[in-house]
Amino acid sequence: xxxxxxxxxxxxxxxxxxxxxxxxxxxxxxxxxxxxxxxxxxxxxxxxxxxxxxxxxxxxxxxxxxxxxxxxxxxxxxxxxxxxxxxxxxxxxxxxxxxxxxxxxxxxxxxxxxxxxxxxxxxxxxxxxxxxxxxxxxxxxxxxxxxxxxxxxxxxxxxxxxxxxxxxxxxxxxxxxxxxxxxxxxxxxxxxxxxxxxxxxxxxxxxxxxxxxxxxxxxxxxxxxxxxxxxxxxxxxxxxxxxxxxxxxxxxxxxxxxxxxxxxxxxxxxxxxxxxxxxxxxxxxxxxxxxxxxxxxxxxxxxxxxxxxxxxxxxxxxxxxxxxxxxxxxxxxxxxxxxxxxxxxxxxxxxxxxxxxxxxxxxxxxxxxxxxxxxxxxxxxxxxxxxxxxxxxxxxxxxxxx
Amino acid sequence: xxxxxxxxxxxxxxxxxxxxxxxxxxxxxxxxxxxxxxxxxxxxxxxxxxxxxxxxxxxxxxxxxxxxxxxxxxxxxxxxxxxxxxxxxxxxxxxxxxxxxxxxxxxxxxxxxxxxxxxxxxxxxxxxxxxxxxxxxxxxxxxxxxxxxxxxxxxxxxxxxxxxxxxxxxxxxxxxxxxxxxxxx
Numbered sequence: 165x166x167x168x169x170x171x172x173x174x175x176x177x178x179x180x181x182x183x184x185x186x187x188x189x190x191x192x193x194x195x196x197x198x199x200x201x202x203x204x205x206x207x208x209x210x211x212x213x214x215x216x217x218x219x220x221x222x223x224x225x226x227x228x229x230x231x232x233x234x235x236x237x238x239x240x241x242x243x244x245x246x247x248x249x250x251x252x253x254x255x256x257x258x259x260x261x262x263x264x265x266x267x268x269x270x271x272x273x274x275x276x277x278x279x280x281x282x283x284x285x286x287x288x289x290x291x292x293x294x295x296x297x298x299x300x301x302x303x304x305x306x307x308x309x310x311x312x313x314x315x316x317x318x319x320x321x322x323x324x325x326x327x328x329x330x331x332x333x334x335x336x337x338x339x340x341x342x343x344x345x346x347x348x349x350x351x352x353x354x355x356x357x358x359x360x361x362x363x364x365x366x367x368x369x370x371x372x373x374x375x376x377x378x379x380x381x382x383x384x385x386x387x388x389x390x391x392x393x394x395x396x397x398x399x400x401x402x403x404x405x406x407x408x409x410x411x412x413x414x415x416x417x418x419x420x421x422x423x424x425x426x427x428x429x430x431x432x433x434x435x436x437x438x439x440x441x442x443x444x445x446x447x448x449x450x451x452x453x454x455x456x457x458x459x460x461x462x463x464x465x466x467x468x469x470x471x472x473x474x475x476x477x478x479x480x481x482x483x484x485x486x487x488x489x490x491x492x493x494x495x496x497x498x499x500x501x502x503x504x505x506x507x508x509x510x511x512x513x514x515x516x517x518x519x520x521x522x523x524x525x526x527x528x529x530x531x532x533x534x535x536x537x538x539x540x541x542x543x544x545x546x547x548x549x550x551x552x553x554x555x556x557x558x559x560x561x562x563x564x565x566x
Numbered sequence: 567x568x569x570x571x572x573x574x575x576x577x578x579x580x581x582x583x584x585x586x587x588x589x590x591x592x593x594x595x596x597x598x599x600x601x602x603x604x605x606x607x608x609x610x611x612x613x614x615x616x617x618x619x620x621x622x623x624x625x626x627x628x629x630x631x632x633x634x635x636x637x638x639x640x641x642x643x644x645x646x647x648x649x650x651x652x653x654x655x656x657x658x659x660x661x662x663x664x665x666x667x668x669x670x671x672x673x674x675x676x677x678x679x680x681x682x683x684x685x686x687x688x689x690x691x692x693x694x695x696x697x698x699x700x701x702x703x704x705x706x707x708x709x710x711x712x713x714x715x716x717x718x719x720x721x722x723x724x725x726x727x728x729x730x731x732x733x734x735x736x737x738x739x740x741x742x743x744x745x746x747x748x749x750x751x
Binding site (some may be wrong): 360364366368478550 | 587590591594595600601602603604605627628629630631
């Protein structure tokens, strides 16, 4: 897109709501489910444009957004499908808004083309996936965690994204704020990997005052039109952004491009661009990693889990400790990038890792990769439709401790 | 950890989920405890089997599902047939006694308390508030949520303009429960 406009100053100097606007923050104590909490978190983070196509078990997120946004100021569009939804939010971001789309597995599959477009155009956006049983339309109303690899690899070409896995309604609020912050910091699509249980589970959610919510604003350029190059990256490998209508000439394309955004289809440009797209995440892996550890130091067995399964696993870990097993629990809050370094450190000391997940064995592959043969890795798969029995995980912990 | 598990069962449209919601809200917001509500329902808007699972504890709740509830609240015969065998032995059954006939197949030691909630709701003017009568009955018999907390939760959960009716329904159920309890002891 080529933009002309009459504004003089830099686009950061606008009335745009990219911060924790009091109008969007429902400060107080609530008893709401994860879907509703995720919506409130998005509003608190400054999200003011959502395009979506309702799908169980994610519908409540957009239902609430559609009801709330006229009071806050912003736009919700119910699109004709998920393909349209995922492209509409990219346009919304280049128009200057913080944006989100919300879906479940079947919709996520349709969105994959635009995940790649968001990556190569470095468009900050949040994609919420309330996971249900698959493949295909699978189990609309029942949980799974089987889209983890799709979030990482679903679109073609080489790239890196960020993904988070909340395990409670409170975390749906807290972590989606973080998801928006990371999307702005790194200019990547950030996947918010919920599941049906977390989405439909109701608990107390405390929403802080706007000033207590840490918000990352968009990295607007301070440069004048003419000096600004749309994909010229700083030392942090992240380019500064402008928005449509602010008087800058920009070109934003899915083709391999140079700093000006113009197509440059040669190996040198490809190497420069793709290397940067990948490295802006890889170089920050240690900073991005977010794990919650419980007794992993000195543990013989370490359980690695994420999302709703972490709450089931915690029950199994507790039961194993009562039986005298030295077992630790490492929960992935950020699932991508994967905390390979930390797992590798532990692999020298723990003799086994137990990995329960509501899929046939996805994140366990990452654990195996990091452990690299230095400990046993035991997968505890589950096809989805409900959560594990804590006893199933306990049995595998006891086997691992032998 | 002291945890109480509650299941509410009935038909879609009876207000089963709202009943669970009010119990959870009363415990977690107004009584300062922790509560987790899980709901399950069929694709139909009305008439399908519907249930809510609520865990209430002093500590944060991990595993969210209720398998063998300490308290079962049932508003339909189907829900009774389906869920009564899962009651923890020695648990409490709260049932709508003009819709449900209790048989002798309950787990050992279960204490059953019946209430004509639908009729009481009709006497208050609207059959619709039967779920709130049941909620009051629950608070009165079990004491798992305080009267004040439950009242606050009812007030903040029902549609605006219906607070008075719902609070009357709640008190009706609560008092019925207290009287039944006094008679039983």
